[in-house]
Amino acid sequence: MADGYMLEARGLTRRYAGFTALNNVSFALREGEIRGLIGSNGAGKSTCMDVLTGRGKNPIGTVRLGGEDISKLSQRERRAKGLSRSFQKTSIFPDLTIREQVRLAARNAELDNSEEVISELALSSIADRLASDVSYGDQRRVDLALALVGRPKLLLLDEPAAGLTVEESLSMARMLRDLSERWKLTVMLVEHDMEVIFAICDRLTVLHLGEVLTEGDPESVRSNPEVIRAYLGSSFA
Amino acid sequence: DPIKIGVATALTGAYGDLGNEVRRAVEFAVEEVNAKGGIDGRLVETQFLDTQAKADISRQQAEKLVNDGYTLLTGAIASGEALAIAPMLERWDAVYIGTIPKADALTGAECSPRYFRANVPDSADAATVGTWLKDQPEKKWAIMGSDTAWGRNSGASFVGTSKGLEREVVTEGYAGLGTSDFAPYIQKIADSGAEGVWVALAGRDAINFAQQAKQFGLLDKVKVAGVSFVTDSTVKSLGDVSKGIFGIVNYSSTLDTPENKAFVAAWNKKYPGTWPANFEADTYVGMQMLFAAIDKADSAEPEAVAEALSGLTVDSIVGEVTVRPEDHQLVRGNFFGRIAEHDGVLRPVISATIDAAVAMPAANRDCQL
Amino acid sequence: MSSISSPSVRGAQAAPGQGIGLYLAIGCLVAVLGFALPFVGLPKNLLALLTSASISAILATAVGFLVRQAGLSSFGHAAFYGGAAYAIALLVKYTSLPAEVVVLAAPLLIVGLGVVVSLILLRTNGIAFSMLSLAMAQAVYELVMKWRDLANGEDGLRIRFAREIFGLKLSFFQKADTMFLVTWAVLVVVIAILVLVSRSNFGTLTIAIKNNEERARFLGYRTLWPRVVILALSALIAALGGTLFALYNGYVTPSLLHWTLSGEALIIAIIGGTRSVWAPAVGAFVFVILRDVAGNYTTHWQSIVGLVLIAVVLTLPNGIGGALTAFTNRFGGRQNG
Amino acid sequence: MTLLELEKVQSSYGSVRVLHDVSLRVAKGERVALVGRNGVGKTTVVNTLIGAARLNAGRVAFAGKSQSPIRPYHAARSGISIVPQGRRIVPGLTVRENLLLGSAPDRPGPWNLESIFGMYPILRERADGLGTAMSGGQQQMLAIGRALMANPDLLILDEPSEGLAPVVVDELGASLVRLAERGTAILLIEQNFGLIRSVGDRYYVMSKGSVVEQGRLAELSAEDLKRHVSV
Amino acid sequence: MLIQILNGLVYGGMLYIVSVGLVLIFGLRRVVNFAHGGLYMLGAYIGFAAGLYFGFWGGLVVALVLMALLGVLLDYGVFRPLQDKDHMTTVLVTFGILLVMEDMVHMIWGADTISVAMPALFDGTVDISGSPFPIYRLLVIAVAIVVVLGLTLWLRHSRAGLYVRASSVDALTTGMQGVDTERLSLAVVGLGTALAGLSGVIASPLMALSPAMGSSVLIESFIVVVIGGLGSFSGAFFAALVIGQVHNLGIVYLPNVSSMLPLLLMVVVLILKPSGFARSH
């Protein structure tokens, strides 16, 4: 990590049958940074995470994690290197209890902090229920727990606050901030809840139509007229 | 106490019709003998169990019958059933009368001191072909067989026989059991220029083939003959389509002997409007054998019955026949015939009788009893 | 399998590590009582039936385990079951290996081949898997049917075992009163091992993979190998069943390889229930005995089996095993789940 | 006229009772918000209306007619359209087909393919692509469009802002208000304060399977709203 | 050669009519209907029995009506009550129904093989490149084409077709749009079984009836459905055509392995494309 970047992405590109969802996107995250990735619906945010994690067919672009090139590695190997993610569409194990699956997720990591994560995410009271039996919001948090457990180096979160109440989103945001400091997590966060974004992000990258529209600290992004027009709308101006 | 006969046969499944023929014949024979007061004053009792003609089930059912005291067994349809049961007979202390399975191995390499065969084996059918074929004018023949050991062997022996008689086999097709569409085979035969077809198909396959061959006009163009093809059930299913088909006939209800006439008449009385079919008659022959042996042994103990059966001579509906001690095969003649009207009804009619001496090959040396 | 999906595996079952005492006790009791059966003067036919039922139970356990742990409904287990039986028959016929070696080697041989094939099968899931397994097994069936010189086609093969195997008389293996002890012992050991596997970390992982393979990969797990291991284990157990069948019957026919046998095993497994490892075995005993009783009284056993099948499925959604578990839980005063 | 009425509703999934005491009503042209934290049973209220959760006791009436048992299509045929949580875009159908699925030939009105395409142009661009191949937010637009296709008297939306960009949420709020002004009643289940405030008029608060409070949003301070949603 | 290709078309056409009913039922109820082979068999028997009184065509009509009714009953009495249960459960129930159905037919009509006479109108042959070819077989091809066109038009271009396709992937969501999916499925399952009956009756002059005829057609139609891509109507059509040709040409040119060819074809297709020919609808 000579250059001090935890994540360096260069030239990320994905095409679907003649249509480019992500076009030559590059960015870099410092260790411990919380980066917000925002942009209107269909801007390519989830696609960007897919390419970073090697999901889907032939991801194009270079991804370096802690200075090491991981572009050729499988999803499994990337996780072993410390790259972890959550999903916009909840992706959990319905037939396992919450505790079982969090433990399962922790088993490949150097340390098992599953109980800590369960209580941090306020899942303790329902930890022994099958994941299929809890409400949507709770399932969203289980998804988050699966990504968070084991202290990954880099955490990619796809709309973790969707489906949570305002209060819960904010407490989740605080928790993320807190954990990233305590565990030296680097986080890349996709979120439409601007309160969460502005509460915890160090920097923002704005995608538009598959390309980077702008990048900068929250204040400058917030006042960027292009961003307001394409994404934020008048209420945030 | 009664004499107990256990019949494990295919009452359901693909061979259900054959199993039901066996059942009818056994019931007929037993009723007849009981009406005469039984054998040596002992009445005969039967129990039927279903095997679906599957070897493993058959073996289980036979064992069950034996455990319940039914140590005189019969009923197998598929050769595999009999082959699976035969090796167990000594251990079970039982006797088996085979009336349907035709595999040569049953009285050959796999023969058992307790297995006796009343029906005509494959090798005997094969030996019958030549006597007929030599009189036929057709030079080019096609073979339509079932893709089983039986069908393949029949085909092979037809090829062998025809070579010696300067006949040429121009195409061979073997269809898997249960084939429903014979069109590709029929077309192949039509394209081959064959003047005759030798058919070694049985049951539903035979019927499907004949019916479709008729529709393609093949039956009108070529001579059709076969083994296990000219049977009563073929006639029943096909009606007029079957008229004129030639074939090896192990038994025909038109057989002109006093014993058979009496049998047919009695059968007609019990099952009005029907004639005994070949499998029914073969099973009846088996029962005649068994009853005679019990009578001779003065015992229904399997060991004694087996001893009596070996070398036994019976006055049966197919004439006076003997159980060969070397391999326990009933030495009987064979027939060639065709489907024709007899007494105003279509049925297999005998056109040539082949003597046992010619029809039944010598005992297989592989059989060591 | 979008249409033939497996039921949720848990629900009525205790979470790992808790409240297993009662089940352990019942399990041990049933196992021990089983060994006493040949000595209490049961009719021969009943013992023969129980012996066949335990062999079916082993096959059903194998099939049910695959459904439970991997969500795969195999229509091809006959290839492992019949395959092992045929391997024995052929090895006895064509080699002069001692019977002991044959009996031990045949299932391993089949599983070895099975694992190779499974690497292809496991590229698929759901119905595709069912149909592929069916196709592969039917291909083996066709091969045995067609290659008459090798295996004697539809007539099958008699296995001429030596007079003694493992120092015991051949008749020890071919008479129900003694063979039952062997088949029951194998069944008990198989279930015990599978229970341990299902409760291990590996067991949890396989259920995770069954639920959501992609996420499991994103959690850093290989997802092919655990599935291969489960399939291999299941295949091995099916092959054991086939081995016992061959020993007991001394005769093999192609129907041992036919898809209907696989289908029947699956039916038995579902009647028993696939939530628990042991339930398919219970299903086997019920099914085999029912079919036999029905067959004794009427040739309409098919209707009877069909109607009972429908009735069981409709009234006991988690199979007989699920009903037993619910009963035990109530009886043992425990809460569900 | 009361379009939707629930009276002391109790309902369950299998043997799990989720709703204990829910009473609420929405009249023609009303804009009602249903709030409460995760897992209190908001979605279950919707599921009860489509028969996906079993109604055990109480009364449910659509357009004045009591419903029992409730079948999935009853609501739609009574003029009630639903934008479900999780969107439920039908896989295998194109965007256009998904929209057509929502249309009700016997209910004419301002909404048709053209006007939906006018509101969400991206749907027109993707009209012949699969609905499920769109991004999360685009699918949300599709779900809303599909519900509108039936020209409903009452539109029920279950967390429609989930996954939508802030601009789009703003637009959604505005379009819901416009819709209401044209006479369509709205029942909005939401977590997003802004949207609740801009669309809602009356509100109900749920807690643990019961409706525990109701009133007018205008009379509710921001702190109180926050408290209700987060209790 | 031409005749062999025609024969392949006949075979494929028959297979298609059986399979498409399976696809319809699978589509709407997500049930792999093991009873389907039994329905095919029952259709043939009913057609035969009614044909004794009303002639072949009368028998066909009676069979179609009765089979459609039976389908409605099946949906109402079995599939609907079981719709919330595990799919495997329903599959097993259909298997149970198959067993009962075979036994009933066995009881009523006996185990003997029955053959049905050709309808007089189509008895006879036409000359195709020098060989006689049964006219009736051409009729079978024509029926298959009519079924394909009819279904395609209905499913692709009618509102009901849209509902069927939608309901087959997500019945609840479709229901929420105001579609009475239960009545829809009564109709569709009825149509599916009627098609099974149709194929049974159409097949009966070609192949003898026996209670076991259902099981043998079942596996082949499963293969068609799977290769076609589960639930895909057009996929099933192409799959049936291909299987028909492979089956026939296999018998002609590769007789020793012909019975394995459809299986191998399925293996290859599934390995290359686990979802089958068509993208799964």
Ligand SMILES: Nc1ncnc2c1ncn2[C@@H]1O[C@H](COP(=O)(O)OP(=O)(O)OP(=O)(O)O)[C@@H](O)[C@H]1O
């Ligand atoms: N499988 C696919 N096939 C075709 N197009 C796709 C596919 N997946 C995504 N897309 C398109 O790629 C673009 C980017 O999608 P992506 O899911 O990355 O958006 P997003 O930024 O995450 O949006 P949202 O905030 O709505 O989730 C969208 O226009 C989407 O429709």
Ligand SMILES: Nc1ncnc2c1ncn2[C@@H]1O[C@H](COP(=O)(O)OP(=O)(O)OP(=O)(O)O)[C@@H](O)[C@H]1O
């Ligand atoms: N299919 C189900 N089976 C059993 N319980 C369920 C099921 N679905 C939901 N529940 C339970 O019902 C309760 C209410 O769930 P519901 O989805 O209605 O909550 P919600 O208020 O919509 O929450 P959210 O804001 O997270 O969407 C939860 O406790 C949940 O665990």
Ligand SMILES: [Mg+2]
């Ligand atoms: Mg996204």
Ligand SMILES: [Mg+2]
């Ligand atoms: Mg909800």
